[in-house]
Amino acid sequence: MPTDTVTPRQPRGQERVITGNRQTSWAFADAFVAEDEALRWARDRAREAGLRSVSPGAGAALRMLAASVDAKAVAEIGTGCGVSGMYLLHGMRPDGVLTTVDPEPDHQQFARQAFRACGFASNRARFIPGRALDVLPRLADAGYDLVFCDGDRQEYSDYLAESLRLLRPGGLVVFEGVFANGRTVDSGPQPTEVLRLRELLRTVRESPELVPSLLPVGDGLLCAVKR
16 A cells, blocks of 8 residues: 555554445444435535535534534535535534635525525524635634534645634534545545545644544544644
8 A cells, every 4th residue: 555545553464344234334324313304405406516515424423513512603614505504503502603615605595595494593604705715814713613624625734724723722623525435545546635635634643733533424524623
């Protein structure tokens, strides 16, 4: 396997085989939480627009993570059509505000409709159109309990740097899609996007500022608590 791949730290000869039973278990876990009509509507709009959405399992994990830090302020990179935002809002405090950034205002309009259909008041979400790396520097230092990154995967390392500034101590940063449909651990030649995901995984795992975990839901959720 090439030196730039990210592999589990297991004793030599004790690598775990991904069995059919394990894949079935992962599929069961990913579908464990049922989605309501508003979530299904937003997911359909995303599919029609050619956008990827977090899986139900990944969404449920986001909801739990937001609840676990009693999140009042959450920043989301990549609004899409609102699927991940609804999960985050469901986990946040009733007075919490989601700040969501996306370069496509049309997609954010779908998210507004979905949030209304879920019963969230308009002041629960702040929509900012624009490129993430242009918007994030304008957000408040240490002003957020959770930062969810689901934008351009080639910019994930830059998002990490901004997230460390935005998060309060004890806050969470979460990256979606770090498995890249299995390519992150594939030994074959990979595109730049995958190489940068591998770099991100190493950086988060080795950072003294972070307490990391990699959750095998959806296309992989990389989570870390800021010390």
